[in-house]
Amino acid sequence: MNKEMSETLTRVGPGTLMGNLMRRYWVPALMSSEIAQPDGPQVRVPLLGEKLLAFRNSDGRACLIDEFCSHRGVSLYFGRNEENGIRCAYHGLKFNGDGQCVEVPSAPQACKNMHIKGYPCVERGGIVWAYMGPADKQPAPPELEWCVLPENQVYVTKRVQACSYLQAMEGGIDTAHVSYVHRYEVDNDPMHQGCKALDYIKADGNVVFEIEKNSFGLSLFGRRNGEPDSYYWRVTQWLFPWFTLIAPFGEHALGGHVWVPIDDHQCWAWSINWQPHGPLSDHELEAMRAGKGIHVEYEAPGSFVPRANASNDYLMDRVAQKEKRAYSGVFGFSAQDYSLQESMGPIQNHEAEKLLPTDRAIVMARRMLHDAATGLAQGIEPPALDSREQRVRPAGVLLPRDASPIEWARTHLADGLERPLYSI
Numbered sequence: 001m002n003k004e005m006s007e008t009l010t011r012v013g014p015g016t017l018m019g020n021l022m023r024r025y026w027v028p029a030l031m032s033s034e035i036a037q038p039d040g041p042q043v044r045v046p047l048l049g050e051k052l053l054a055f056r057n058s059d060g061r062a063c064l065i066d067e068f069c070s071h072r073g074v075s076l077y078f079g080r081n082e083e084n085g086i087r088c089a090y091h092g093l094k095f096n097g098d099g100q101c102v103e104v105p106s107a108p109q110a111c112k113n114m115h116i117k118g119y120p121c122v123e124r125g126g127i128v129w130a131y132m133g134p135a136d137k138q139p140a141p142p143e144l145e146w147c148v149l150p151e152n153q154v155y156v157t158k159r160v161q162a163c164s165y166l167q168a169m170e171g172g173i174d175t176a177h178v179s180y181v182h183r184y185e186v187d188n189d190p191m192h193q194g195c196k197a198l199d200y201i202k203a204d205g206n207v208v209f210e211i212e213k214n215s216f217g218l219s220l221f222g223r224r225n226g227e228p229d230s231y232y233w234r235v236t237q238w239l240f241p242w243f244t245l246i247a248p249f250g251e252h253a254l255g256g257h258v259w260v261p262i263d264d265h266q267c268w269a270w271s272i273n274w275q276p277h278g279p280l281s282d283h284e285l286e287a288m289r290a291g292k293g294i295h296v297e298y299e300a301p302g303s304f305v306p307r308a309n310a311s312n313d314y315l316m317d318r319v320a321q322k323e324k325r326a327y328s329g330v331f332g333f334s335a336q337d338y339s340l341q342e343s344m345g346p347i348q349n350h351e352a353e354k355l356l357p358t359d360r361a362i363v364m365a366r367r368m369l370h371d372a373a374t375g376l377a378q379g380i381e382p383p384a385l386d387s388r389e390q391r392v393r394p395a396g397v398l399l400p401r402d403a404s405p406i407e408w409a410r411t412h413l414a415d416g417l418e419r420p421l422y423s424i
């Protein structure tokens, strides 16, 4: 990838091409549980290169405003969350959830000139989502399956990843790596073990990919040998601009991610599990709370920094690597991924990479993002703004050897939330 494209895709601050594009979608900002109580403690939210502050106001509404006071720039993190607004601790200016200044004790007439940024928020799937784009372009809220299910069917966590959202997200699109770095994890992990899918995955590491570009993003079809008369297809979805839905494993909860820039060099990696047809079991909840599956253990509660991180070589165990208990010596799906992705540097040197045929989906996703970002600057509306298009599922299915998975997906996964779940 050339320098221009690399920079366009990885610069996400206000006014950049990609930053402008991302601000046309609802952005996952923080977990609802981080601001559980009305008038409770406010939290800092770094997002898309901006420093923001989230709080729940007295009416129970989630609010996201600029972190800093318009008077002389004090952080409102040190302010008071009271009576439907945040009051700066320094000279008492008060801002409501829209960022409007509602009180200047020393000079009431100045109020109308003192506003700060405030972004509209919605809460779905246990996440506070913010809309950071032009007011007249606000799309309908997200409708991914995990956003619209009852609370007891969804489990959401996030973690800080020390690299660009792009190379983190490319790990979610690059399903070819599963047969390597995760090879020994699938059998032992409680959120993956004991399903037929693993037999097919392990028996055939030479995956053949088909890709379909569609209105919401990309559908990725990975083909492995199934039964003598069938192929086993794993269908992974990439939803523009940052969602991935993982092909399922038997009866286990479905899984997915959102890859959201904190700034150019770090991202929020959101991990979501959900059961489409009933509550998550106690067994599943226990495993996820312990950091199993696609979740992690944290360095300290509330830090969102994983315990296995660059400062401790991701707790890599060379003996486990030698004994084939962990392919890279790192344990845990997420740690296996982010250890390798962070090792590329905060922004990978894209000019030096030498891509292979298995990288075709990544190339297509980069192209779609680049086209949308540069197109927007020329007045072309971005794709996938209609949230109804997000009502799609991933799948794992055995199909006759002469069947086209793309045809199959058109009839069985389109408007997929109304259809049976395909998973083996």
Ligand code: FES
Pocket (backbone or CB within 6 Å): 069, 070, 071, 072, 073, 074, 088, 089, 090, 091, 092, 093
């Ligand atoms: S700096 Fe906030 S009120 Fe003075």
Ligand SMILES: [Fe+2]
Pocket (backbone or CB within 6 Å): 171, 177, 178, 182, 333, 337
């Ligand atoms: Fe992975």
